[in-house]
Amino acid sequence: MAALLELKNVKKIYDMGRDIQVEALKGVSFSIEEGSYTAIMGHSGSGKSTLLQIMGCLDRATSGDIIIKGTAVKDMNDFQLAKFRNKTIGFVFQSFNLIGNLTAIENVELPMIYAGVPRAERRKRAMELLKLVGLEEPEERAFHRPNQLSGGQQQRVAIARALANDPAVILADEPTGNLATNQWRRILDIFKRLNESGKTIIIVTHDPLVGQEATRIITLEDGAIIKDERIR
Amino acid sequence: MEILLEAFRSLGKDKLRTFLSMLGIVIGVIAVIVAIAIGAGTTANVTARISSLGSNVIIITPGFTGGFGGRAAVALTSVLQETDVQNIQQMAPDVADVTPILQKSFNVIYQATNTVVTVVGAYPDTFSILDLPLQSGRLLNQNDENSDANVAVIGNTIATTLFGNEDPVGQTVYVSTGSFQVPLTIVGELQQTGSKLTFNPDNMLIIPYTTAAAKLIQLNGGVSQIIASAKSAQTALNAVDEINNILYMRLQNTNQYRVISQNQILSTVSQTTDVLTLLLASIAAISMVVGGIGIMNIMLVSVTERTKEIGVKMAMGATRRRIMVEFLVESMFITIVAGAIGVGLSFLIAAIVTYLASGLGLTVIITWPSIVLSFGVSVAIGLFFGLYPAYLASKKSPVEALRYE
Ligand SMILES: Nc1ncnc2c1ncn2[C@@H]1O[C@H](COP(=O)(O)OP(=O)(O)OP(=O)(O)O)[C@@H](O)[C@H]1O
Numbered sequence: 342m343a344a345l346l347e348l349k350n351v352k353k354i355y356d357m358g359r360d361i362q363v364e365a366l367k368g369v370s371f372s373i374e375e376g377s378y379t380a381i382m383g384h385s386g387s388g389k390s391t392l393l394q395i396m397g398c399l400d401r402a403t404s405g406d407i408i409i410k411g412t413a414v415k416d417m418n419d420f421q422l423a424k425f426r427n428k429t430i431g432f433v434f435q436s437f438n439l440i441g442n443l444t445a446i447e448n449v450e451l452p453m454i455y456a457g458v459p460r461a462e463r464r465k466r467a468m469e470l471l472k473l474v475g476l477e478e479p480e481e482r483a484f485h486r487p488n489q490l491s492g493g494q495q496q497r498v499a500i501a502r503a504l505a506n507d508p509a510v511i512l513a514d515e516p517t518g519n520l521a522t523n524q525w526r527r528i529l530d531i532f533k534r535l536n537e538s539g540k541t542i543i544i545v546t547h548d549p550l551v552g553q554e555a556t557r558i559i560t561l562e563d564g565a566i567i568k569d570e571r572i573r
Numbered sequence: 574m575e576i577l578l579e580a581f582r583s584l585g586k587d588k589l590r591t592f593l594s595m596l597g598i599v600i601g602v603i604a605v606i607v608a609i610a611i612g613a614g615t616t617a618n619v620t621a622r623i624s625s626l627g628s629n630v631i632i633i634t635p636g637f638t639g640g641f642g643g644r645a646a647v648a649l650t651s652v653l654q655e656t657d658v659q660n661i662q663q664m665a666p667d668v669a670d671v672t673p674i675l676q677k678s679f680n681v682i683y684q685a686t687n688t689v690v691t692v693v694g695a696y697p698d699t700f701s702i703l704d705l706p707l708q709s710g711r712l713l714n715q716n717d718e719n720s721d722a723n724v725a726v727i728g729n730t731i732a733t734t735l736f737g738n739e740d741p742v743g744q745t746v747y748v749s750t751g752s753f754q755v756p757l758t759i760v761g762e763l764q765q766t767g768s769k770l771t772f773n774p775d776n777m778l779i780i781p782y783t784t785a786a787a788k789l790i791q792l793n794g795g796v797s798q799i800i801a802s803a804k805s806a807q808t809a810l811n812a813v814d815e816i817n818n819i820l821y822m823r824l825q826n827t828n829q830y831r832v833i834s835q836n837q838i839l840s841t842v843s844q845t846t847d848v849l850t851l852l853l854a855s856i857a858a859i860s861m862v863v864g865g866i867g868i869m870n871i872m873l874v875s876v877t878e879r880t881k882e883i884g885v886k887m888a889m890g891a892t893r894r895r896i897m898v899e900f901l902v903e904s905m906f907i908t909i910v911a912g913a914i915g916v917g918l919s920f921l922i923a924a925i926v927t928y929l930a931s932g933l934g935l936t937v938i939i940t941w942p943s944i945v946l947s948f949g950v951s952v953a954i955g956l957f958f959g960l961y962p963a964y965l966a967s968k969k970s971p972v973e974a975l976r977y978e
């Protein structure tokens with residue numbers, strides 16, 4: 342299968358000032374195939390989130406190369422990176438991060454607004470996505486604010502938002518971390534369904550049960566890969 | 574469009590804060606518009622009062638003699654001569670009428686009342702040149718001149734001082750020179766006119782020129798003032814020039830005389846009120862700047878509070894430019910709405926000021942330029958003071974912003 346995403350000797354050093362430096366990634370190399378479902382695991386502080394942010398073009402690596410869909414991230418400026426994130430990457434966060442001023446459906450529309458999708462088309466697609474992620478009574482709940490939705494509902498709206506521009510890859514950082522078990526299950530089912538229909542998914546977790554959902558587990562420790570196994 | 578809607582939403586979330594941040598601009602806009610309106614109203618008032626004189630009247634007075642700054646109008650050692658009157662009559666084509674005035678202050682006595690009055694010797698045409706309307710009795714005429722009659726027309730204010738509610742017409746007053754007294758029979762009373770250039774007929778006792786020259790104000794061919802009228806308002810300035818030239822030919826010194834026309838006074842007055850209005854408006858404008866600083870403060874707080882939101886939007890693909898525009902639209906939204914409210918309220922305030930000050934003769938005229946100016950400035954303030962917070966918002970690192978709690 343073709344490599345969707347490739348990391349070559351990626352290092353990330355956080356400069357804390359006063360000559361204190363934290364080496365969060367110590368030269369990480371791997372590639373992600375299109376349509377794969379990868380879990381990145383490791384203890385707290387092992388560098389999982391840092392790795393995800395760099396793969397998601399939210400942050401730049403200190404050294405090394407990241408190539409996504411054949412494009413070297415290093416060569417892009419901030420404007421191009423923003424456009425790239427908008428079209429190519431869908432983020433799902435642990436704490437949902439929906440925008441409180443906006444209704445559920447407006448949150449889903451947000452990436453499409455940035456992409457310049459016309460209003461009517463935006464609405465229609467957003468509603469379809471909300472139905473896809475199984476938001477209960479979507480016609481009504483779509484117009485609720487995030488604080489009127491349960492945690493599980495918020496996370497499903499967030500997944501719909503991540504899917505808005507049909508990105509090449511979904512990057513999820515502890516998407517189940519803030520959820521009760523039954524909700525947690527539903528989220529993982531959605532990811533599984535998405536992967537079965539061909540979407541590439543990378544999920545960061547320290548929970549082995551979540552990790553078991555994936556087809557590949559990359560384990561980090563202290564900023565380096567210590568294990569990279571295919572489990573299916 | 575979405576940006577506007579979003580700005581509206583996030584401002585609507587904390588209505589009190591939004592309202593308070595608008596307040597400075599609202600007050601500033603009202604202050605600027607009302608200050609300029611009062612200035613414009615005052616100018617209009619003064620202009621109307623001066624215009625009541627008739628725009629073609631010209632008054633010639635002796636100048637201030639260098640360094641002494643004396644009251645030229647009552648100078649006895651007059652530089653102006655009766656020959657000047659004749660010269661102007663013959664040599665100034667744009668002058669319609671010209672007439673000399675004799676003028677001096679005297680004690681005037683009626684029964685037990687004794688007061689200082691400006692006694693003016695004037696030919697009958699003075700009444701028509703200055704447009705002095707009669708209240709009762711009659712004006713002076715050529716017969717009075719021919720016979721050096723001891724008659725007088727009395728100004729409105731001085732009539733009240735001397736006679737109270739009594740009808741002055743037919744009464745006799747005595748003008749005291751110190752060494753002797755001249756009796757004068759009042760034949761007419763003038764209506765209230767207010768000041769006319771250097772002249773206030775309300776406080777004057779006007780007698781025939783020849784009577785004054787023979788019995789009270791001997792200037793040996795000199796005159797106190799000369800009053801002229803231009804043929805039309807359009808030629809008034811030409812007439813002033815002609816008079817200036819004629820006087821200069823004889824006196825060879827522009828400090829010795831002054832030729833005053835209503836046009837000149839109008840432009841002086843409007844210059845003065847313009848300066849005052851500008852001063853008032855600048856003080857008011859400072860409050861708009863203070864309001865702008867308040868908005869900047871609110872926007873900085875808002876940027877910090879919404880750091881996480883900024884991070885999320887960046888992760889979703891918002892460009893830095895987009896984030897910047899979002900915040901800029903918010904600050905401009907505040908100032909545009911505040912400016913509009915300010916313009917609306919200034920009409921209300923102007924109406925209230927007009928109502929409260931109606932007795933004081935204060936007029937408030939809201940002018941278009943003041944509305945456009947203050948509204949424009951408030952929009953500019955939203956842009957200027959919103960720029961830095963919006964810039965800060967757009968410069969945030971997505972990762973740092975996302976980590977913010
Ligand atoms: N912005 C930052 N500035 C400085 N150090 C950082 C920053 N972000 C992460 N680090 C450090 O880098 C290391 C890796 O952090 P990271 O957040 O990637 O870990 P993680 O595996 O996601 O942990 P967790 O499971 O707790 O989320 C840690 O030592 C952390 O303290």
Ligand SMILES: [Mg+2]
Pocket residue numbers: 389390391514
């Ligand atoms: Mg983490």
